[in-house]
Amino acid sequence: xxxxxxxxxxKFEAINEDVPGPKWRRVFDRHWPVYSxxxxxxxxxxxxxxxxxxxxxxxxxPKLLPTYEAIxxxxxxxxxxxxxxxxxxxxxxxxxxxxxxxTGAEPSLIRNYDYSPRLLEGTWLASRFNGKRVVAVVDCLWxxxxxxxxxxxxxxxxxxxxxxxxxxxxxxxVLRYVLEFANTTAAAVAMLRDIPVHMSYSIAVxxxxxxxxxxxxxxxxxxxxxxxRVSTNHQHGVEWACYAEIxxxxxxxxxxxxxxxxxxxxxxxxAGFHRPPVYQTHYGRDCGTLYxxxxxxxxxxxxxxxxxxxxxQSCADFQDEVRTIRFNDGxxxxxxxxxxxxxxxx
Numbered sequence: 631x632x633x634x635x636x637x638x639x640x641k642f643e644a645i646n647e648d649v650p651g652p653k654w655r656r657v658f659d660r661h662w663p664v665y666s667x668x669x670x671x672x673x674x675x676x677x678x679x680x681x682x683x684x685x686x687x688x689x690x691x692p693k694l695l696p697t698y699e700a701i702x703x704x705x706x707x708x709x710x711x712x713x714x715x716x717x718x719x720x721x722x723x724x725x726x727x728x729x730x731x732x733t734g735a736e737p738s739l740i741r742n743y744d745y746s747p748r749l750l751e752g753t754w755l756a757s758r759f760n761g762k763r764v765v766a767v768v769d770c771l772w773x774x775x776x777x778x779x780x781x782x783x784x785x786x787x788x789x790x791x792x793x794x795x796x797x798x799x800x801x802x803x804v805l806r807y808v809l810e811f812a813n814t815t816a817a818a819v820a821m822l823r824d825i826p827v828h829m830s831y832s833i834a835v836x837x838x839x840x841x842x843x844x845x846x847x848x849x850x851x852x853x854x855x856x857x858x859r860v861s862t863n864h865q866h867g868v869e870w871a872c873y874a875e876i877x878x879x880x881x882x883x884x885x886x887x888x889x890x891x892x893x894x895x896x897x898x899x900x901a902g903f904h905r906p907p908v909y910q911t912h913y914g915r916d917c918g919t920l921y922x923x924x925x926x927x928x929x930x931x932x933x934x935x936x937x938x939x940x941x942x943q944s945c946a947d948f949q950d951e952v953r954t955i956r957f958n959d960g961x962x963x964x965x966x967x968x969x970x971x972x973x974x975x976x
Contacts, residue, residue, distance in 0.1 A: 638956070639954045639956050640750050640752060640920075641752055641952060641954050642753075642921075642934070642941075642953050643752060643753055643951075644754040644756070644941075644943060644948065644949065644950055644952070644953075645753065645755050646756045646948045646949065646950050647755070647756075648757060648759075649758070649759060650697075650700050650703075650759075651704065653950075654701075654704060654771075654772075655704050657753050657768075657771065658771055661771060662771075665714060665770065665771065666710060666711075669720065669721065672721065674710070677713055677720075678713065678716075678718050680712045680713050680716075682718065683712070683713050683718040683719075684712075686716065686799070687716055687718070690799070691803075691807045691825060693760070693807070693810070693811055694803075694806070694807050694810065694811075697759040697810070698715065702715055715771065715772065716799075717770060717773060717799050717800035718798075719797060719798070719828050720770070720828065722793075722828075722829065723829075725744065725745045725788075725917075726742075726744025726745065726788075726789070726863055726879075727741060727743055727744050727787070727788035727863065728741065728742045728744070728788070728860075728861075728862050728882045728883075728886055728903065728908050729742075729786055729788050729832070729834040729861045729862075730834075730859060730860050730886050730890060731844070731859040731860075732890070732894055732896055732899055733859070734892070734894065736896060736928060737836055737838075737840040738784075738836070738896050738899075738925055738926050738927070739784045739785075739786060739834055739836045739842075739923075739924075739925040739927075740896070740899050740900060740903055740922065740923070740925075741776050741788075741834070741922070741923045741925075742903050742908060742910070742919045742922050743767070743775060743776070743919065743921050743922075744877070744910050744917055744918060744919050745917070745920055746913075747913055750920055751768060751771075753767070754766075754767055754768070754934070755768050755772075756943070756945070759810060760811065762780055763780040763930075763945040764778075764779045764809045764810060764945075765777055765779075765930075765943060765944070765945055765948055766778075766805075766806070766809060767921075770800060770802050770803070773800060773801075773806050774806045774808075775787060776923050777932075778809070778927065778932055778945065779810075779945065780930050780945040780946075781813035781814075781837070781838065781930070782838030782927035782928065782930050783808075783812055783814065783835070783838070784835070784837075784925035784927055784932075785805050785808055785818065786805075786833070786834050787802070787805060787831050787832070788832045788833075788834075788863060789829070790829070790830030790831045790832050790846065790847075790848065790863070790864070790865050791863040791865065791868065791870050791874055791879060792829075792830035792870060793869075793870055794829070794830055794850045795828055795829060796826070796828055797826060798825075798827040798828035798829075799825060799826065799828060800827075801831045801833075801847070804822070804825050804827060807821060808821050808835075813837070814837045814839070815835045815836060815837045815839075815841040815842055815843050818835045818843075819835065819843050819845055822835075822845045822847055823845075823852070827848070827849055828849055830846075830848045830865070831846075832844060832845070832847075832862075832865060833845040833847060834861060836927055838928060838930075840927075843855050844856050844858040844859065846865045846866075859890055860887050862879045862880075862883040863879040864879045864880070864883075868880065876917065877917055878910065881907040882908050885902065885907055885908050886902065886903075889902040896926075900935065903922050904935075904937055921935070921936060921955075929944060929946075931943070931944035931946075
């Protein structure tokens with residue numbers, strides 16, 4: 631396929647593999663060179679040892695240990711790999727994202743993933759690590775940016791807009807733990823209250839009964855459940871002003887709030903997520919909307935949506951597939967505000 635010089639293609643890959651095996655190893659081999667450089671960018675001694683990381687998992691997420699050990703073994707069993715995959719005290723990093731919990735006849739969780747297209751991992755993994763089917767968009771190779779399990783529990787994260795850093799786990803591995811072992815919003819919230827995190831995040835949670843919560847987790851404050859159905863990149867108020875300004879966090883929050891009257895439908899909210907300011911196009915500044923996820927707890931399904939393209943999977947029916955999404959140059963300084971679905975290959 632000929633690619634225009636002013637366009638960039640990004641591959642999303644859906645992988646169905648119950649336990650870590652050759653498919654996951656292929657993903658690891660593809661991304662490990664970049665992840666390993668990022669992980670030790672402040673020096674290898676800046677990261678906790680394997681022993682410290684392992685003890686943290688034993689203390690805070692013991693039920694996840696067998697899966698962690700299987701992941702590490704599949705990755706080759708190296709020391710640096712084991713330290714990275716524990717996600718205990720990883721380097722500081724930021725992202726965007728907008729989230730909305732839709733209540734009513736069909737509860738749902740809708741989320742824009744806003745990040746640099748140059749750092750996109752693009753792995754959509756259906757697994758059964760601990761007997762329960764989990765479908766999730768992956769970060770750091772096995773962590774969860776957003777996902778759902780076969781019980782209809784859906785979760786997603788948004789960076790909380792604070793510079794605080796502490797002793798704790800990277801949020802994606804915590805959400806992995808939640809989807810592996812929780813089946814209700816109440817159970818998920820209990821886990822989020824107990825597990826230390828190294829940065830600030832706003833977590834959206836909804837279950838099949840429509841019970842929902844937004845949980846503010848921080849490294850320096852107790853987890854807090856708030857009566858909010860919208861979260862962007864600040865919590866109670868803006869604490870990191872320049873970051874909030876760059877990512878339009880306040881404007882996005884206000885726009886999403888307007889989408890959520892009691893009668894709001896998934897279709898209406900989704901349409902709003904594909905319009906500015908919620909739909910971000912600052913790809914040249916490493917903060918553009920890379921996909922919109924729509925989680926439907928009633929049938930444990932999820933759609934990844936781009937303008938003009940919908941990719942549906944579910945816990946009951948998940949197919950291996952590759953899709954290439956093309957970002958085209960447009961009127962903005964970076965990559966374009968429009969997507970075009972490219973070729974589908976295996």
